[in-house]
Amino acid sequence: MKSELTFSEANDWRPDSWQRKPAAQQPHYADPAALKRVLAELSRLPPLVTSWEVESLKQQMAEAAQGRRFLLQGGDCSENFIDCESGAIASKLKILLQMSLVLVQGSHKKIIRVGRFAGQYAKPRSTDTETRDGITLPSYRGDLINRPGFHSADRTPDPEFLLRGYERSALTINFIRALIDGGFADLHHPEYWELGFVHNSPLAAEYTRMVETIGESLRFMETLTGNTIAEMNRVDFFTSHEGLHLPYEQAQTRQVPRRSGWYNLCTHFPWIGNRTRQLGGAHIEYFRGIQNPIGVKIDASIRPEDLLRLCDAINPGNEPGRLTLIHRFGIHRVEKAFPPLISAVQQQGKNVLWCCDPMHGNSETTSTGIKTRRFEKILGELEHCFHLLKIQGAHLGGVHFELTGDNVTECLGGASGVTEADLGRAYHTAVDPRLNYEQSLEMALLLARLMAQEHSSK
Ligand code: PEP
Numbered sequence: 001m002k003s004e005l006t007f008s009e010a011n012d013w014r015p016d017s018w019q020r021k022p023a024a025q026q027p028h029y030a031d032p033a034a035l036k037r038v039l040a041e042l043s044r045l046p047p048l049v050t051s052w053e054v055e056s057l058k059q060q061m062a063e064a065a066q067g068r069r070f071l072l073q074g075g076d077c078s079e080n081f082i083d084c085e086s087g088a089i090a091s092k093l094k095i096l097l098q099m100s101l102v103l104v105q106g107s108h109k110k111i112i113r114v115g116r117f118a119g120q121y122a123k124p125r126s127t128d129t130e131t132r133d134g135i136t137l138p139s140y141r142g143d144l145i146n147r148p149g150f151h152s153a154d155r156t157p158d159p160e161f162l163l164r165g166y167e168r169s170a171l172t173i174n175f176i177r178a179l180i181d182g183g184f185a186d187l188h189h190p191e192y193w194e195l196g197f198v199h200n201s202p203l204a205a206e207y208t209r210m211v212e213t214i215g216e217s218l219r220f221m222e223t224l225t226g227n228t229i230a231e232m233n234r235v236d237f238f239t240s241h242e243g244l245h246l247p248y249e250q251a252q253t254r255q256v257p258r259r260s261g262w263y264n265l266c267t268h269f270p271w272i273g274n275r276t277r278q279l280g281g282a283h284i285e286y287f288r289g290i291q292n293p294i295g296v297k298i299d300a301s302i303r304p305e306d307l308l309r310l311c312d313a314i315n316p317g318n319e320p321g322r323l324t325l326i327h328r329f330g331i332h333r334v335e336k337a338f339p340p341l342i343s344a345v346q347q348q349g350k351n352v353l354w355c356c357d358p359m360h361g362n363s364e365t366t367s368t369g370i371k372t373r374r375f376e377k378i379l380g381e382l383e384h385c386f387h388l389l390k391i392q393g394a395h396l397g398g399v400h401f402e403l404t405g406d407n408v409t410e411c412l413g414g415a416s417g418v419t420e421a422d423l424g425r426a427y428h429t430a431v432d433p434r435l436n437y438e439q440s441l442e443m444a445l446l447l448a449r450l451m452a453q454e455h456s457s458k
């Protein structure tokens, strides 16, 4: 497979130029005319985000890459259409707001909040098909494509789901914007974000202390200046999803008045998954041409020279804030795999934001066949990344978690001690196991401590 772009190819980008390249992880639609009709409809619908927001996020990401902000990205592995309802959306927003408040305290930096939501509906799979009791059907690829049930009708990709996914993304983002604009994210009122069971949590006291300290600081500043601190009345929130289904992403790729270039306007921050980041592949081709800030997932198999090629392909101008490397090595591989990649990027002066995803390299299956992740391994990878970057004079610019504001039992461990026996009780994810509310808050508290040590040792 070719990895370098020729001059004419580099200048020859179009929203559909990815179609000339091999595209991994794409569904097969039996009726191409139906797909075409849906895509035409999608490309006429109004966008979900604006180029101003996208550019503002890119600017903030550039500051995070320089160590002046910190990125918190989190949400479900895969959103489901059925969970597009107010309670589930509000509780995801609440936990991300709570975590960001804790991180502000620890890091003394502004936090960039990015949800894995309002479009996280397409999933890469390790095999195209699944066989049960001698019956083979296409794999479930997320609600944007097909259904998880094991009947032929469930698993047949239906192009209409692209429209349903787009509409639910719009409903989700509309509700989030309304909550935020209505004052839900006001730092003067963190009590709005309390989840029902917070008071039962062993972490409640530490969190409440932090909230009180922030409240006191706000009131102190406001007394001093005689004004309310307007910026504290609301916080920004951005959306992200894996840009996996290329026809869907293409349909929302637009030019806007008074700006050059093309924007993907169905999300602020699309990322390329670890399974679709091949140099010379269709995903890199599509992503290199859009103006959004871009994430790329990387694991221990990437060689330093290929990582540099990837940086050149996605970010030939070395624009700060453009490229976030979301690394997911796994606790057993991180110490060996990460340092050579950091060195290569440092030596070549590439502008990247290092964002640790401590979830995807740490999945395991229990003896009873349940997919899970252990809190201590997730935390361990995060700590390693933090220190490995620091040793080399770089720094961790963000974190990426699979989490939910609900009281699920999908990951093991944490202060509340989820055991293997608990996994059956509230295991709801359709794909990967998520940190529950308490585990997420605890993770944020521990990360904040790590960052506070860093801050006080300066
Ligand atoms: C994911 O983020 O859900 C995912 C599939 O991750 P990765 O591409 O890193 O495997």
Ligand code: CO
Pocket: 077, 078, 360, 402, 431, 432
């Ligand atoms: Co996942």
